[in-house]
Amino acid sequence: MAEVSYYTKEGLEKLKEELQYLKTTVRSNISKAIAEARDKGDLSENAEYDAAKEAQGLHEAKISQMQELLASARLLDESKIDTSKVLALSIVKIKNVKSGATMSYQLVSESEADLKSGKISVASPIAKGLLGKKVGDTTEITVPAGKMEFEILEISR
Template sequence: MAEVAYFTKDGLEKLKQELQELKTTGRANISKAIAEARDKGDLSENAEYDAAKEAQGLHEAKIAQMQETLANARLLDESKLDTSKVLALSIVKIKNVKNGATMSYQLVAESEADMKSGKISVSSPIAKGLLGKKVGEIAEISVPAGKMEFEILEVSR
C-alpha cells in the first residue's frame, strides 16, 4: 500500500499542474521524437528510436508514480492544526544547544522540501526528531555527524 503524503494547498496544486504538463506537453514531445526516429529507417538498428522508446517508458513511469502520490495525497487545513507542538506544516524556530545557532524551518511533505526556502521534509532526521515537541523542550536528534541537541524556541503556522 502506498504511503499517505500530506500537502499544503499550494503544494498539491503544483503537483497537479506538473502531472498535467507531463500528460500533455511531455507526451506530445516524446511522440514527436519517436516519430522522427521512426522516419530515419530500419528500427532494428536505430539507436535514436530505442532511446526515444526508453524515454517514453521512463516518462510513463513518472506519470504513474505521480498519479499514485496524488491518489494518496491529503490536504492539510493549516488553520485547524495545533500550534502547541511541532506537527507537519509547523514553522519551528530552533536553537542548537552546543553552538547557540538559531534556525527556522517549515516541516513539509517530501515533494515540497526545499532547503533554500527553509522547508524540510517531515521524513528527514531533524524533522522526525522535532515532531511532537513543545516550546522549551530539547530534541536530541541523531544525524550522520552524531547526536545534536536543539531547543524548540517557537512553533507557528
C-alpha cells in the first residue's frame, strides 16, 4: 500500500491534469513514433523502433506510478487546519535568530514543493523542524549548511 500524501485543491487538480496529459497527448505521440519506426522495415535491426518501445515502457510505468499516487492522495480541508501549531499546509513566518532575516513558507506535499513560490516539502529538514511548534517557539534545525535557529513569528492558512 502506498503512503498517503496530502494535497491542496490546486495541487491535486494539477496532478490529475498531468496524468490526463500523459494518458492522452504523450501516449498518442509515442504510438505515432512506434508506427513510424515500424514502417521503416526490419524490426530486428531497427534502433528507432527499440528506442520508441523503450520510451513507451517508461511512459507506462510513469502513468502507473502517478495513478498509485492519486489513489493514495487525500485533499486537506484548509478551513479545518489548526493554526495554533505548525501542520501540513500551514503558512509559517519564521525569523533566523542569528541573522534576523524573516521568511515565509507554506508546508506542502513533496510533489507540490516549489521554493520560488514559498512552498517547501513537509519532508524537508526545515519543515520537519517546524512541525508541531507554536508561535513564539524557537527551534534549532540542522540544514545542509549546519545548524540554524529559527523563531516562529506567525502561523496561518
